[in-house]
Amino acid sequence: MAAEPPPSKLHSQIDINAPPPCSADDSSLATETLREQRLSFFASRYTRRRRRRRSDTWIISLFVILHVLAFALTMAVNDCWRKSHGDCALGAFGRLSFQPLRENALLGPSASTLDEVGALRRTFLTENHKTWRLFTFPCLHAGAIHLVINLCSVVFIGIHLEQEFGTLIAGLIYVLSSFNGTLVAALFVEKRPAVGSSGALYGLLGATLSALIQNWDLYTNKFTALTSVLLVAIGNFLLGLLPYVDNFSNLGGFLSGFLLGSALLSSPQVREVVQGKGGLLDNDLKSSIKSRLRQKLDRPVYRSVCLFLFVLMLAGCLVAVLQGIDMNQYCKWCRYVDCVPSKRWSCSEMEAFCETMVSHEQMTLTCMGNGNFKVLPFTNISQARMNDLCSMICS
Template identity: 55%
Template sequence: MAETPKLQTHIEMKHVQPPHPRFSAELTAEELLREQRIPFPFFRPLSQRKENTWVISLFVILHLIAFAATMIVNDCWGNSHAQCALKQLGRFSFQPLSENPLLGPSSSALDTVGALRLRYLVKDHQLWRIFTSPCLHAGVFHLLVNIISVVFVGLHMEQEFGPLRTGVIYILSAFTGSSVAVLFVQDRSSVASSGALFGLLGAMISGLIWNWKFYTKKLAAIMVLLTILTLNAILGLMPYVNNFSNIGGFISGFLAGFVLLFKPQVGLGYPAKGGIFDYNVKRPLKLKQKFDKPVLRSVSLVIFTLIFAGVVVAVVEGVNVNRYCSWCRYIDCVPIKWWSCSDKTVTCETMINLEQLTLTCSNNGNFRVLPFTNISQGRIHDLCDLICS
């Protein structure tokens, strides 16, 4: 009987080579941008970046300490004879809303801790106030809005561009803003703490312009920046808040941003989801040489240097721009119940009678009777400003 031939099956195994990956140098320009496009920093969760945010945290702590020290010096309970808002806070209670609508200290307390004021800068040449006024706030409302804005903008900026560049822009904007404020200062107390915030906002705008092709959600980012700018600019019209420092800080930050924020720290391995918007960065790309603009950076550095030097010289020479611009004061002030926007020095006549002190404004004849006589000279100036408003 013949044997049935066995069926043999031959399977040939071939090793399929995976497609050779292209390096970034082999990608076209459009593919490079598509690979690297990321959302603007505001739309990325902070937890997805590993860098520390110690610079902004340090500035926030310093502002809180400065405000606490201001309220200790203010001592409304003692200096204002318990005529305070939120009396339950004792020494930390605030001046009456009729005197400070931002829930904060008195004008004399701000003068003591280093606020800007014409009589101290021009007559007494206390230029050290340029360095102290950026640390001061006019009240709780001003402090909260300023710190919340600084934290929101600053933390994202620090994680996007690093603590060194963020810290340099913050400090330069703070001092440039206070120096510009000195050129427009009037004989009323004002603080310049918002100048640094406006510097960060200006730097974020220049960073957005500089790296326009890298970012998605650009219109949303612009709307966020404009909202923060508008809110703080309106706050700058309130008593004791200097809006000229905001303008100076913004210009400083905008120019410094073109100099320092030449490339975001991209390519650090973001997950595809998790933030407000989805995004994806597939590989680190070294495009600094391709997208850097040395001419623009050099021009911005020259302009910033000239502006900064010019402001410093004008401050040292005692230039007062208000003499040449009568309407400029309305950039910093809107006449309201608590604020007359007048640049005239006010004086009051005092009269003591039967344990009562009567203050009468020499400018408009308004007067106020106080049921006590033991009052400091600084407090008399505060009440005089209020009566003459």
């Protein structure tokens, strides 16, 4: 029987190196990379490269500072301590103290002061042709409560939008939405003074909602983000049901922001994968992400239609305002969108007439409509302030 040949002549030896064990760092990187295809809406800016810094929020910060300065100037002009002879809320603030709550429930200035610093009334546009008020109207707040709620909402929504999509786009949306909201408000404004600083906020809300809808599949906490946007919108809308705060500017700003957001905002960028860590998996993942981003950006018809609708809305409202059109003539119930009557204030458009009687360094104002009267322990009072008190007595 022949001897069996040695194994080395029948089999060639092949050395197979075992794959190196996957380290915990590589595994976590792959898992993190997969998760980053779906981003947290209000935190997605943190998954970008670190080229964006806190300084990228300067435009929203600038708008906030300007609004605070405008309100401080308004209260200085109001000068409740002198013009109302100390009958003020929080009188310790001196010249910056607020009108009594029965006069302004939002802790703010008097109606005559709002008129003086640039609020809107129907007569200012139709009779006096003071179109410059279209530019001061969105800079004013009705009171400290309005200021705090509005600016906190702007910071919450605006800083995210600016960090996510850039300073230029956030600034354009803020300014254009504010102006278009002012034009819509001018079509519905009545005889009482109104301010509309919240129109810009609603423009940011509309743009944020647009970005959320366009990239719905990209985010993880989309229902939480949607709830946050709706709560901010509802809260500020309820605030607009009080006197002096205009709600039509909010509606116009929201629609403008949504259209501008649909036309200008793109999909957020996802952090690039570190080379040499994931091999083929990373390349496939990056190709998938880039493909999805191209699909998100490839909406020329949709963007063009939204931009056209915004320009059409802006031009139509501008022409209607210059023609002096009053939309309240065609919509009798629309006034309740802007002001809800209460025992503490009046939404009536009736002009107030008061009879004045002066005796023994006292002044008595008597409303000719309802017979209510108020005795003032002074006589040196301006006509504008007398009109404020007369309106308050008659309401």
